[in-house]
Amino acid sequence: MASMLIAHISDPHIVEQPKLCYDTVDTRANLARVLARIETMRPTPDLVVLTGDLVDEPSAEAYATLRETLGSLSIPLILLPGNHDDRALLAKSLPEHNYLPQGGGKAHFVIDRTDAPLIVGFDAVVPGCEHAFVGNEELDWLAQALGGNSSRPTMLMMHHPPVHTGLAFMDAMQPPLDPRFESLIARHRQVRLIVCGHVHRTIDAVFGGTRVAVSGSTGFQFEFALDPNTPPRFSLETPSIRLHHWNGESVTSFTAPLAENWPSFGFPGVNEATWPEMMRRMRDGASRNDVYTPETAAEG
Numbered sequence: 454m455a456s457m458l459i460a461h462i463s464d465p466h467i468v469e470q471p472k473l474c475y476d477t478v479d480t481r482a483n484l485a486r487v488l489a490r491i492e493t494m495r496p497t498p499d500l501v502v503l504t505g506d507l508v509d510e511p512s513a514e515a516y517a518t519l520r521e522t523l524g525s526l527s528i529p530l531i532l533l534p535g536n537h538d539d540r541a542l543l544a545k546s547l548p549e550h551n552y553l554p555q556g557g558g559k560a561h562f563v564i565d566r567t568d569a570p571l572i573v574g575f576d577a578v579v580p581g582c583e584h585a586f587v588g589n590e591e592l593d594w595l596a597q598a599l600g601g602n603s604s605r606p607t608m609l610m611m612h613h614p615p616v617h618t619g620l621a622f623m624d625a626m627q628p629p630l631d632p633r634f635e636s637l638i639a640r641h642r643q644v645r646l647i648v649c650g651h652v653h654r655t656i657d658a659v660f661g662g663t664r665v666a667v668s669g670s671t672g673f674q675f676e677f678a679l680d681p682n683t684p685p686r687f688s689l690e691t692p693s694i695r696l697h698h699w700n701g702e703s704v705t706s707f708t709a710p711l712a713e714n715w716p717s718f719g720f721p722g723v724n725e726a727t728w729p730e731m732m733r734r735m736r737d738g739a740s741r742n743d744v745y746t747p748e749t750a751a752e753g
Contacts, residue, residue, distance in 0.1 A: 457569050459608075460491045460498035460528070461695035463650025464506040464670035466537065467522065469514035477687065480509070480672035481522055487671045487692055488526045490711050498696065500569060501528050504650035504668060505535025505578070505612030507543065516546030523547075533560050533574045535612040535651060536583055540576075561594050563602070570645065570699055571605040573598050578612055583626045585613035587634045595634075599641040606702045607644045614649040614667050616658040621681035623652050635661040645704050646697060655693055655708055666706050668695045722749040 465484040466474050474480045491498055508515035523530065532550060534540050541557035544550070552562040552574070560576040575595055577585040599607065615634065617624055638644055638661030647665045653675040656667035674688040696707040723731065723745070731744045 455568055456701075457500065457699040458496055458498045459569075459697040459699065460494070460501045461504070461648050461666065461668045461697055462487055462491075462501065462671050462692075463504040463668040464535065464653055464672060465503070465519070465522075466506055466509040466670065466672040467515055467519040468509050469512065469518045474509050474672060475687070478673045478689070481518060483673075483692060484522050484671045485525065487694060487711060488523070490709075490713060491694060492525075492527065493713060494696075494709070498528055501526065501530045502572075502608075502610060502648060503530060503532035504610055504648055505533055506537040506650060506670075507532065507534065509537055511537070511539035511542050513542065513546065516542060520547055531564060531572060531574075531610070533562075533576065533610055533612065534578060536578050536580075538578075540578075540580075559591075559594070561591075561598070563598050565602075565605075570704070571602050571607040571643075572610060573607055573644075574610045576612075577615075577630075584628055585611075585615070585630065586628075587615075587631050592631065592633055592637060596637055599637070599644065603641065603643055605643055606699070606704075607641070608697070608699075608704075609638075609644055609647045609663075611647060611649045613651045614656065614658065614665055615647065615660045616665055618652050618654075618656055618658070618667070619679060620652050620654060620675065620677070621679050622683065622685050623675075625681045637661070638663050645702070646706070648695070648697070655695065657706070664704075664706075666695055666697065669693055720745070720750070722751065 466480045468474050507519050534543050544553040544555050553560050562574040564572040577587050579586045644663050649667045653670040655669045658665040671692050674690045676686040676688045692711045694709045696709055698705045734744050
């Protein structure tokens with residue numbers, strides 16, 4: 454597999470025009486800004502993944518608004534439902550995402566692209582409930598999906614993080630998951646990354662020996678709260694975008710801010726002509742002070 458950059462976003466909570474989400478947040482405009490930022494990133498991501506809660510309240514109008522907003526994205530997109538979504542209505546409203554089963558079935562899927570890790574969508578959503586559930590049906594499906602592709606570096610997409618997040622009010626709503634789930638992940642070392650959303654904050658954790666990367670919401674964040682008696686509060690922090698760089702079998706994750714209008718500058722004397730030789734010398738053991746001298750800076 455060649456090098457690949459995947460942009461990871463989550464939880465847009467789209468509502469139809471002209472509503473505001475919870476009478477407060479223009480989630481349509483926020484998602485549009487995030488998508489525009491992804492389009493202008495350099496290097497440009499090869500793929501975007503969106504890990505659920507696509508709309509706030511499922512309706513044909515909300516999904517039509519979502520589809521219109523996503524229409525600005527020229528980069529391939531893979532998405533799955535969250536606990537705020539309706540599986541059947543989502544699949545009907547976005548038929549181009551034909552890996553989603555019609556009729557409301559579990560949104561499990563496997564996407565095998567030659568230029569990407571194997572992408573496994575795993576649906577642990579319980580319709581009408583806030584929590585995730587993994588039972589025999591889910592475990593059997595996942596074991597078959599992973600067992601048939603044991604040699605491929607794999608990214609697992611879920612809505613709910615399968616870990617204790619530390620966000621107390623979120624953790625309080627999640628019963629313990631079946632321990633067989635973590636054991637299954639631990640047995641399948643080809644799963645290099647689990648990407649999730651749901652908690653409206655950027656989080657990293659480990660589950661079954663595999664890294665879990667949680668994206669915050671494009672719409673709004675939840676305030677950081679460790680006390681379960683503290684009620685949830687919105688935070689209108691600037692959204693951020695997770696970036697997962699796959700290089701062969703390994704993956705490294707970054708977080709990029711939404712804004713792109715900050716100044717940037719190079720080091721004096723360090724440019725396209727001088728950098729290759731400086732990098733070679735440091736790789737061979739030279740110190741930074743040996744390579745980047747006052748004479749080097751003066752050249753700038």
